[in-house]
Amino acid sequence: MSNIPVELKYAKSHEWARHNDDGSITVGISDNAQDQLGDMVYVELPEIGQAVTAEEGCAVVESVKAASDVYAPVSGEVVEVNEVLGDTPELVNQDAYGAGWLFRVQPSDAAELDALMSGDTYAEFLEDEAH
Amino acid sequence: MANKTPLYDEHVADGGKIVDFAGWDMPINYGSQVEEHNNVRTDAGMFDVSHMTVVDLTGARTREYLRYLLANNVDRLKESGKALYSCMLNEQGGVIDDLIVYYIRDDYYRMVVNAGTRAKDLAWLEQQSVDFSVTVTERPELAMIAVQGPNARAKTLPLLRDSVREAAAALQPFYGVFDGEWFIARTGYTGEDGFEIVLPAEEAAHFWSRLRAAGVRPTGLGARDTLRLEAGMNLYGSDMDESITPLEAALNWTIAWEPADRDFIGRKALERARAEGVRHKLVGLLLEDKGVLRNHQKVLGGSGEGEITSGSFSPTLQRAIAFARVPKDTGEHCQVDIRGKLHSARVVKPPFVRNGKAQIEL
Structure with missing residues (x-):
């Protein structure tokens, strides 16, 4: 069972x-x-100051197995990126909700956050995806 | 309905992530592909390769048949149990499959071919066998387990029957020995020492669990791929196929040109290609920047373009490595297009890693 913090x-x-x-x-x-992705070996982060659009790709995480796009959950401007991942991409595996964070966005419309799923809904979503 | 090997239940019990591979439900990893990879480089891992196709070839004219069928020359096989790696070509010189053939005796050879090419291989073997009265017998009732790593032989030998242990311990690289229905060969696809063991399907799960108890760790197809890439070994379907000759797949060494009077399927086409000069070569690449090389990324080298045929991240070197088919005049450097940006890569001669040690300068 995967870890899904409810406050996110x-x-x-x-x-x-x-x-x-x-x-x-x-x-x-x-x-x-x-x-699902497995051992992370490379993370390509957005630039600070870059404008990102909700549901559009703005970063890439690469495991040994595959490269996977990361989509911005909300629109806005990138204000910080987790540069430590350049040398230690495995933090994404070890601490996905903590030290393995990718980037920070100043949203242009905070209401977009409401369109995202709660932890409980995401848990159900994963259940459905698995079947 | 996907095929399942006799070890399927073991993989599920071991926590294997099951994926489709050439119509087979196979474990891609059992948790961490990188840990499994490193364990093979430093200790011992085991792979279920029962999906591969074992074919026995029998008949008085089997040697003559194989001399004609394969680009490498089975006349190199003089001692019972000796193995030969070869391509099987079509008339155009394209690779139908790559395979290992073992010489057992003059009227009996054993061949191991890829799972993904099974049907066409068997059809081709049958078609060519008619003129030589050779009998082609697939052996689906056999399983195959590869045990690989510096400690693989030491951990495996005590588990073999008394009747074969001494002979198995004495095997030189690229030789095999029978023990009833069991066949133990000192071969592999990782660049490490070890065995590939063919055994009856009904005995496979028990042997797998004994290996596990002896400290041999289950290892998935994901690590198998990064291990063989580091070891500089081609993968059929990625690095070569029916549209590519061995000359453009870094497999020149597997073509036995001599004796010149040995006719083999594809020989005329290969001689023509060699005389005209090939336009591409398969080389190793080491990415100079951070990032990961992937299959099908575009490569700019020499006077034109090429493509990565196998790319990944090397857990041993901690760098991205690849095989790429590039223009013949490509020098020591090229550029790879990763998501629209060009990255520098160095052209190197595989293998990247052998017996746990880097073979190229980083």
Whole structure:
């Protein structure tokens, strides 16, 4: 059973989003996603200042097995990226919701966050996907 | 309905992630592909390769048949149990499959061919056998387990029957020995020492569990692919197929041109191609930047374009490596298009890794 923190929001493309106190949104991939991809060996992050659009690809995570696009859960501007992943991409496997975060976005429309799934809904979504 | 090997239940019990491979339900990994890979380089891992096709060839004229069928020359096989790697070509010189053939005795050879090419291989073997009165017998009732790694032989030998243990311990690389229906060969697809063991399907699960108890770790097809890539070994369907000759697949060494009067299927086409000069070559690539090389990425080298045929991340070297088919005049450097950006790669001569050690400078 994969780990799904209830305080986060989730996209169908398996990203998680955390609404920070300063209004920004931290983005990563879910525990289920890292488990499916396997050993992470390279992460390509967006540029700071880059404008991203909800549901469009803006980062790539690569495991030994495959390269996978990461989609922005909300539109906005990238304000920080997790540069540590350049040397230690395995953090995405080891701590998908913590040290393995990918980037932080200042959203242009925070209401887009409401369109994402709750933890419970994402758990059901994974159940359905598995069948 | 996918095929299942006699070890399918073992894979599920071992936590294997099952994927389709050439119509077979096979484990891609049992958790971490990289850990499984590293374990084969440093200790011992086992692979279920029962999906591969074992074919016995019998009849008084079997040697003559194989001399005609294969680009490599079975006359090189003089001692019982000796193995030969060869391509089987069509008349155009394209590769129908790559395979290993073992010489057992003059009227009996054993061949192991790929799972993905099984049907066409068997049809071709049958078609060519008619003129030589050779009998082609597939052996689907046999399973096959590869045990690979520096400790593979030491961990396997105590589990073999007394009747064969000494002979198996004495095997030189690329030789095999029978023990009843069991066939133990010192061959593999990882660049490490070890055995490939053919055994009756009904005995496979028990032997697998004994190997596991001896500290041999189940290893999936994912690690098998990165291990063979590091070892500089081609994969049929990725690095060569029926549209590619061995000359453009870095397999020149497997073509036995001499004696010149040995006619084999594809020989005329190969001689013509060699005389005219081939336009491409298959080379090894080491990515200079961070990133991962993948199959089908475009390569800019020499006077034109090429393509990656097998690309991945090398767990041993911690760098992206690949085989690429590039223009013949490609020098020591080329560029690879990764998601629209060009990245520098160095052209190197495989293998990348052998017996746990890097074979190229990083």
